[in-house]
Amino acid sequence: MNKSTFPLMLLVMLGIANSTIAQKACTTLEKNAKLQKDFHSTHIDSSGRGLADNYYLWNPGSVLKVKFLSGSPKMQEKVKSFASEWTQYANIKFQYVTSGASDIRILLAKDKGHNSYIGTVCKMIGDYEETMNLDTTDFITDLSMKGTVLHEFGHALGLLHEHSNPISGIQWNKDTIYKNYWKWYGWDKDQVDYQVFRTVAASYTNGTTYDPVSIMHYSIDPWETTNGYSVAWNYYLSSGDKSLIAALYPKKGPSLNEVPRLSVSNFQKLNVQENKSKKGISLFPAFDLSAFGKSGKAYLVAEFYDTNWQPLADSDGEYSFEDRVAAFRSINTIPGKKTSYNKVKKDFEIFIPYDQVETAKDKGVVYIQFRIVLQTKDGELKDVYYASPAAFSYSKP
Numbered sequence: 001m002n003k004s005t006f007p008l009m010l011l012v013m014l015g016i017a018n019s020t021i022a023q024k025a026c027t028t029l030e031k032n033a034k035l036q037k038d039f040h041s042t043h044i045d046s047s048g049r050g051l052a053d054n055y056y057l058w059n060p061g062s063v064l065k066v067k068f069l070s071g072s073p074k075m076q077e078k079v080k081s082f083a084s085e086w087t088q089y090a091n092i093k094f095q096y097v098t099s100g101a102s103d104i105r106i107l108l109a110k111d112k113g114h115n116s117y118i119g120t121v122c123k124m125i126g127d128y129e130e131t132m133n134l135d136t137t138d139f140i141t142d143l144s145m146k147g148t149v150l151h152e153f154g155h156a157l158g159l160l161h162e163h164s165n166p167i168s169g170i171q172w173n174k175d176t177i178y179k180n181y182w183k184w185y186g187w188d189k190d191q192v193d194y195q196v197f198r199t200v201a202a203s204y205t206n207g208t209t210y211d212p213v214s215i216m217h218y219s220i221d222p223w224e225t226t227n228g229y230s231v232a233w234n235y236y237l238s239s240g241d242k243s244l245i246a247a248l249y250p251k252k253g254p255s256l257n258e259v260p261r262l263s264v265s266n267f268q269k270l271n272v273q274e275n276k277s278k279k280g281i282s283l284f285p286a287f288d289l290s291a292f293g294k295s296g297k298a299y300l301v302a303e304f305y306d307t308n309w310q311p312l313a314d315s316d317g318e319y320s321f322e323d324r325v326a327a328f329r330s331i332n333t334i335p336g337k338k339t340s341y342n343k344v345k346k347d348f349e350i351f352i353p354y355d356q357v358e359t360a361k362d363k364g365v366v367y368i369q370f371r372i373v374l375q376t377k378d379g380e381l382k383d384v385y386y387a388s389p390a391a392f393s394y395s396k397p
């Protein structure tokens, strides 16, 4: 499967580029374009500051396996040293591995920019693909390297950009930014709106206040704001960064602003079968699902695509998920519980009648994408797992 032809797997990058400063701005990588879709949550007060996607936090106490995909031993040692500062405050450990499974994979390379997936989104990335890029051309001084490493590891721990704080009050010099970003980067208005001016929903602040000295804040030049407001490059964890990460990954008790979280393991090849008696296709996904945090609702979804990886258009509103032809079942997640599906016997079936995937029949094959989606209490959908796509071939009449 080619990623570029499969819209759901497209990576959306967001961030600010700043040409007036030699160091490249970081971009965060999102697995799900709807990551920041607006929703509301109960305000929880805290002394911490900063933004985090609570749905993609690791479990407090986790030992995250980190693997370097490149870089000199000297450079790798520096990264380890700088990143370790987070673990002084977060109940998280980094275990550096050179083989086998890993949670975070770092590519140290030239001119690939700095970026990272957010928290457990890393688990949705292929085993051989980096989840974090660190651009060594920017590491002119140890201080600039330290600031960047801390920032990217902040993303890997689930933190979002601080300048996306809805209460930042940043008065962007929009017209000039539109003009300059078009000239410098070829970004149109929509791109600038999405990547520069967009703010996240208030719930992601975890009830914290705006923290311009957060390691997760970009630098802002005075020309970029109408009131001359500027933010210098931050190289150190702020007190807000430290208190927030400690509250999100506490040594004891629940994480701040706890939400349902899910982890999928041991997924086996998607079992797809013709179901002659029911005149359709039966799927038996086999995997283990572990739930954490709070109880919640999740959808186990099979979406159907044509041979060009275009989603089959839904015509009747039946067997539809997010306006795509799909079969799905919902489950309630119970924190602390691990559930096996279709492991010992076929105990969980997802079924779709042939007439719902009629348009694929002419080609003789339909592609199936199985994914697991968590629903927030306000209805937002958060991807937690994508299986390798499967194909179903129609038997010749």
Ligand SMILES: [Zn+2]
Residues within 6 Å of the ligand: 026, 027, 028, 151, 155, 161
């Ligand atoms: Zn960033």
